[in-house]
Amino acid sequence: MPKVSEEVLLARREEIIDACAQLYETMNFKDITLKEIGKVTTFNRTAIYNYFNTKEEIFLALMQREYDLWVADLEELLNDHDSLKRDELASALSHTLEKRSRLLKLLSMNHFDMEGNSRYENLVEFKRSYGRSMQTVRKCLDKFCPEMNEAAKQSFIYAYFPFIYGIYPYAVVTDMQKKAMAEAGVDYKYLSIYEISNNCLRKLLGVD
Template identity: 30%
Template structure:
């Protein structure tokens, strides 16, 4: 028999179950595969119960993106937690390799401004932004450690610039079959650019003055 969640722990557990179902659906079929009916079929909740936690599927996806970004942060911090600063080339490789491993984060992030924030309540967006700023701060701390001779003015814009570049690049390197067909119909041969290579080149250039 279904019981209403009353404690903070119960509410968190219910939310995590919804997010886990969303994760499965998004991994299998992308954005269009995620909807409350499908989530209810993978959980113990009815659609009406899900609405008590989330008003839209985009709010669930926003929480999933938050979870994926925190996982990336933990891995990146672990990779770059060295006894002495890394050379710039190695630092960039660590960053890019960790991002490639977290492809789901990148695919979700490509939807952030177009769908997820647009269709979420302001308090949900604010909670996500708080985590995002935490991640920026962790990246800034990492840059301070590995590039101690660079000025604060040189390093301050980099967390935002790195994410803007990477998140803008990722959708360009993973076109759908329809997009590829459209390019070919326009009379152009298309070879998808390789994300990892372009990501490394771009991040290295952004860190060029450090």
């Protein structure tokens, strides 16, 4: 590969991730290939291998970026408020997660495959972003719920983070799924990402 600047390398890497995100809006994970991703970049498909070995690595980088965006919103929440009541904190955290529907989709649908088919160094970089999200939520608890003890904060983290893995399939439902639920006689209330998250957070934070 001809020598290019670090800025160009980063820009090309981001272009590949953007292309993957674009395709993921209308295509299934299994149908998205490196060839399809290459079609919506400004350079040829072979060049993608200079940045990613598999499509799962591209998706993992996309999910890492989504975690980083969530952390940025959480940090903004921390900086913008001196204090929040527990119900306000539940609502504010839910609004930050509401903006990350792509993250929730990736977590619910394709997370296992992405981690299993990525190089170790890529996985480590992703886990750093994941870890920052946990640490930043913990900072929200430290600041806005100072009366919570260490065990309660740990319990919150270990309950909420596994919980968010399952939000997307409950909040984003196709017409066919709704029809099938009705025909099966399942009494189901459809809620938004915000509503599902807020209900959980209110319970975890002990809000009546």
